[in-house]
Amino acid sequence: MRLVTINCEQQEIAGVVTPKGIITIAQINQLFSKSWEIEMFPLITKGQIPEMTHWYNSGGKAQLEALTEEAIPFEQAIFAPLYRYPAKIFGIGLNYKNHAADLSEKAPETFPASFYKPATAIIGHGDTIVIPVQSEKTTGEAELGVIMGRECENIEPAQWLDYVAGFTTIIDMTAEDILRQNPRYLTMAKSFNTFISFGPQLITPDEIEDIMRLKVRTVHNGEVYAENTVSNMTFPPDFLVAFHSKVFKWLPGDILSTGTPRAVHIQQGDTIECQIDGFMSLTNPVSVSDAKG
DSSP: OEEEEEEETTEEEEEEEETTEEEEHHHHHHHHTOOOOSSHHHHHHTTOHHHHHHHIIIIIHHHHHTOTTTSBOGGGOOBOOSOSOOSOEEEEESOSHHHHHHTTOOOOSSSOEEEEOOGGGEEOTTOOEEEOTTOSOEEEEEEEEEEEOSOBOSOOGGGGGGGEEEEEEEEEEEEHHHHHHOGGGHHHHHOSTTOEEEOSEEEOGGGOSOGGGOEEEEEETTEEEEEEEGGGOSSOHHHHHHHHHTTSOBOTTOEEEOOOSOEEEEOTTOEEEEEETTSOOEEEEEEEOGGGO
């Protein structure tokens, strides 16, 4: 099942993707006598996605595909971030060796390199990334995102999918010139407004045959700047979820951004995309803070 969040009558509501467009959860509730949450974050935090997935795979998919007139056409949909206020946005740095080379650093081998981002940095598909006045060199990084669906601590890698709601596309921004001044400036370099875009789709784990075979691409102004396969990560997603569950408690709706093949310098007028096999592309234009000009 593929879920999205769209702007509908000044509200950000969740919907299911069909070949003809999007059927909102509100429509599903009305048409099929369901009582699921109509917004993505409570849909996740109240543990309703597994129930929805079971319904979808047990006949719901065919029922939704028959609703051709009710579907909101993709070209009319205004996508929003999947949700806005997770408890944690946890990022992994230098998880592909090529990206470590970009920063003239050695890829971590003992523990994953990690950082937090504030929820106030979140934007969605089509929103503008704004380069802050403090930075002369900001980079964008396409990444595979993991969305946690259940609370967990002290789990093993083999258990990880039991706690995952789904996967998504992410573009993570870094004020690279600030970071290069001092590695302790990492939090500042990662935290500016508009510095993480995620969505437009949440894809449930049952839709993905082999997560390790997915290709992640950073696309800059329509050209593939870098690509790599999840299997080439130093620390793969199952390890990352399990390892960090022994450091802190994962909560439903937490976002794990698993690292980028390479970061690309972005400037005024650019467009950056995260492309992952089987996912709708996440695309954002780039602007510069008005304070610069």
